[in-house]
Amino acid sequence: MTAAALPALGLPRRRPSALPGFGPTLGFALAYLSLIVLIPLSVLVWRASGLGVSGLVAVAASPRVRAALETSFYLSLAAAALNAVAGLVVAWVLTRYRFPGRAILDAMVDLPFALPTAVAGIALAAIYATNGWVGALVNDLFGIRIAFTPSGIFVALVFIGLPFVVRTVQPVLADLDREVEEASATLGASRAQTILRVILPALVPAVLTGFALAFARAVGEYGSVIFIAGNMPFVSEIAPLLIIVQLEEFNYVGATAIAVVMLAISFTSLLAINLVQAWCLRRYGHV
Template identity: 60%
Template sequence: MGLTLTWLSVIILIPLAALFLKTFELSLDQFWGILTSRRTLNALKISFGLSFAAACVNLVMGTVIVWALVRYRFPGRRLFDAIVDVPFALPTAVAGVALTQLFAQKGWLGAPLAELGIKVAFTPIGIFIAMIFIGIPFVVRTVQPVLIDLDPEIEEAAASLGANRWHTVFRVILPSLIPALLTGFALAFARAIGEYGSVIFIAGNLPNVSEIAPLLIVIRLSEFRYADATAIAVVMLVASFLIIFLINRLQRWAQARIPVH
């Protein structure tokens, strides 16, 4: 226990405490002024809003991908299963460059979208796509082992008792997956909030338009405004912690309500 707490303190708690202590260099009015400035509010709104939206998309599509990989046998299944891990292994800068080239106005996907009047690169839409790209493996790899361990005989029993396919999915399978789904959602959301490398290349980084909060922190550091940077970082840390804490509570509640088969 002592070794665990010491290691946890050195790696996590002490750096976080230093982050909070740095903000004490600011008065309450200065701290509030930084947070309520138009540029900061827009950066936080873009980061948290798009991260939440991307995590919701990953929650739905990740579940669909898991279902296909676990319950179906098709040519290339193992290849597609390996492709899911690409965002894990790919350097974020490489991912950002690849997505930018793909969705640029002359890119493979950007060109046909531009003809439809949809601009992706250097807009919030590009940020949204980058966050989906880096977050999808967290949902898939969190839910996949749970679905693998779910006994298909449970579905067969439900069907034998007269349940149709939709009832089986929503009343039998989904309740067992909810804790894993919430965990995957929380991981994808947290990853998207803190993502920097893959986002800045495709975002355009226009203040009040497509500037994310991590980039604003880096800008403030480059301007030697360390207290300003830590003030924004503290808000992101507290907000992220509260959201993840809430999701963890929901996860525990869902686990307690899972029926014993």
């Protein structure tokens, strides 16, 4: 039986592929993901399972843990939301305009990827402290302290999360056909209508992907935050730092319990973002 006869019999036709085959590649993917992701996370859940569901709820409900979780997740969401907007603007400038120093600016976007997190934290703390040139200016003009407060955590999370949005949106913008914008203008649409009804719908899935990546990185960020956060319980203490504190006190069960709670909240949040992204792809995938 030839491959051309398969559709006539109602059988799916196998698409040609450069890889050796579905079976070997699927097996490799499952084995690799199991070794790198599933098995470590399963061990983490197993170590914390001794507490039971009620024990995990009790750990999450304790005042210090709850305050640290709220600080980490609320500030991560806020930083990812700001990066979604700012990253879209930066990607637009880098993609649609040509100007002197564009290549340097494009390379600077990747600096948070290249810098060690400790170096980034020290640099941010020096700049945004009350005796730093930015921190002193903001403190003198508005009476606001940035370093060693939750605002410092927010600044650090924005710093490390921006490249995720820019590098996710930039290739989509580069592939977006300008003829669609010209056709919209020809049909009488204003610039605002073109942006809202033509450009943004095509960019929403990429922006959501960048938002999810920035949020995931911000939730687990440790090195660049501890230098600028102040690390005060109930004020500027993040959940990853609280896990380190539990480990230093040899409370391994408590550390794994906090980690499992973070894992559950992170998984739920990312699942919700992915569902919204899938809905946007179904609705705007034709754009």
